[in-house]
Amino acid sequence: MKKSKIYLGIAIVAIAGFFTIAADHIDAPAVQGGTNDITDFYAFQGQNSNNLVFVANVQGLLSPTATAGAAFDENTMIEFNIDTTGDNVEDLVIQATARDGKMYFFGPAAPNQTGLNSTFLTGVTPNSVDITAYGSSAVVATNAGMSFFAGPRDDPFFFDFAQYSAIIGGTASGFNNPGSDTFAGSNVMSVVVEVPKSMIGGTGTINTWVESKRKQ
């Protein structure tokens, strides 16, 4: 493969999406830099292997000095979607939203309706946890085998985005070794919920994704 062709290919994509970066940090004009901007999504087996953990991070690239003033937007719903039947339509949701210093969690349960518009689950009592303040130890709430956390955390994402940008921009011919983590020393606002696998299908494979939704 000739390098010139590599550069050409990269340049084409560079034109397509130069200022969009990373896992999902500032991925699109309508959300970038706002309180609804999802930066990352994780789903993994918990310390207790009977449990699964969901992590949604929003508001990326917070400097330590900016973190104390960062807050969850009370007009935002963070919704974890779980497809247990393989059709990529959510069968279960876990909904989270902040109110007056607490993060409230609804579900997991079948949504009132699937798709782009959501309402909070009705007929259920939400769980809640105090939002951990910057500089304080993590506050964790537990109920019915579930655990809940909300607050600022170190951004767990790592990537030499600066060098990637240089490659895309045509000023570098490859990554460095070692690379440099562009996200080192930055924070995000995290929502973490751990649930028994028995609540989300029990066995097999699920398809899952996270959404941020704004109150109309």
Add this chain to the structure above:
Amino acid sequence: MKFNNIKLIAIAVLISLTAYNCSDDDAPTGPTGPNFTGTYVQQDQMGRPAVNTVFVSSGSKDMFNTTIPSQQNAAYQAMFQTNLEALSPAYNTPTDANALGLTSAQFSGFLATDVLNVSLDGTTTFYDGTNVLTGRTLADDVITVELLLIFGGEDFSENPAFSDDHVDANDKPFLASFPYLASPW
């Protein structure tokens, strides 16, 4: 104004205030809880890391964020394939494949539905050398995995300058127990 009149007015005001307070207290009983009513409309979504960032063309990124996953393949597979082939010389021919054995058409078809596949039966990892796409842990080097699948060719050996950013771990150790993420800087 006579003192009696002042007293009468004061009493009248007091009564009206009391009466108002009484009627106000009658409506809701007990403290008012948080308001969870209303409709919430989608702004952003994410399944696998970096998909919208890398594969969706500028101008379509907001639309991708508001297309439900079950409709994403039909709407975006062709765009993903075009961008993947433009980005990576590892997909020069239609038969070129990545280490998962997926051609550009197959890989873009897989990625266009942006959901994270998660096993409920054991190891959860984006890729750990053995298990493939069974979840995503905090420590998974997802960018290098994706760079390898984009640039690395059939055996991860192609385009080495582009297939690893050589940032292999987070800048703070993760916790073994809930909430797993490290404390903020």
